Amino acid sequence: MPCIHPTDRIFVAGHLGLVGSALHRELLSRGYSDIVVRRRSELDLRDDAAVARFYAEAQPTVVFVAAARVGGILANLQRGAEFLHDNLQLQNSVIWGAHQAGVRRLIFLGSSCIYPRDAAQPMAETALLTGPLEPSNRAYALAKIAGLELVQTLRQQFGHDYLSVMPTNLYGPGDNFDPNESHVLPGLIRRIVAAKREQQSEVVVFGSGQPRREFLHADDCARAIVDVAERMDAGTLAGSSIGRAGFSHINIGSGDEVSIAEVARCIAELVGYAGRLRFDPSKPDGTPRKLLDCTLLRGLGFRPRIALVDGLRQTIDWYCQMLDQQSALLRR
Ligand code: GDP
DSSP states (O other): OSSOOOTTTTTEETTTSSHHHHHHHHHTTOOOOOOOOOOOOOOOTTTTHHHHHHHHHHHEEEEEOOOOOOOOOOHHHHHHHHHHHHHHHIIIIIIIHHHTTTOOOEEEOGGGGGGTTTTTTSSSSGTTTTOOEEEEEGHHHHHHHHHHHHHHHHHHOOOOOOOEEOEEEOTTTOOOTTTOOOHHHHHHHHHHHHHHHHHHHHEESSSSSSSSSEEHHHHHHHHHHHHHHHHHHHHHHHHHHHTTOOOOOOEEEOSOOEEHHHHHHEEEEEEEESEEEEETTTTTTSSOOOOOHHHHHHTTTTOOOOOOOHHHHHHHHHHHHHHHHHHHHHHH
8 A cells, every 4th residue: 555645735945956856746746636835936935934824725744855955165264154944944934834624745855964974884873973073064964963853753753754865965957057056967967068069178166176976866866755645654764774773864876986086077078078177175965975875765666767977967958958949039
């Protein structure tokens, strides 16, 4: 018996974001048709009174919390206060509001940055709170850890089927390519495509190029999240080795890691850019490695389908098409 039923009304919070939009598509493709979404202009998820009114009106039975204030390493360093405040506020409204409205099942999305900076690799779910966090994204990580704790305590206190998932670094079409906000892959794609089109002789890559990251396509992540939502309930989690150790969440990763230098070279090759990549050590490297141990997820049968090189090609194509459409519109 699937843990989400065809008759459930599902609220995807953050349905226009990278992973929220992939989740929305994945749910529709699996035949779930009663899906509720709200744009930011219709519902400010940080406003608990507005969220409570929304729950009372829309009456969802399942909630995916894919909404968050997110950004790359520079945005996290420059605006830690907003990352902490907005995420705490949003989580409290959406998760606590779900509890008060009697939502039956909830999946909260965290991030692999919740783990200690120097955690042993790959990082199992049990590595949480075993050491100091990476300073560059500590504010965001602390907000996510608080959300995870809220989900876990609601489950323990009230027996709700509420779970958290911790995805690795995600990417794909529809990502945020803003130069000040973006994560590494959209940031590099934007600059390398511009360098190719404008025949620039070099592209700057932040940091030393040595940090290693595990990347997962947003569509694969969405599949994994719906697999978890369909197959895992609080009882199954409690019976797993992670649950027995008192941990509340499930890692979602690809199992493959790559250095920033390698991925920058791969993007340059896919774009056909032959100029120089210049590493800028004045920009922060962040965590040296962030590889997740996904034993629990693999136990549910999940395997990623989109290889990094294919996902990057698809994302670059999407981005170039979007640029071309924008310049066609400007020429009109
Ligand atoms: P993180 O995984 O939380 O550290 O987030 P990011 O995706 O922002 O950064 C990952 C790594 O890529 C860090 O070591 C950055 O220094 C490096 N990096 C290299 N070029 C870029 C870039 O253009 N943008 C971003 N955000 N990071 C970059």
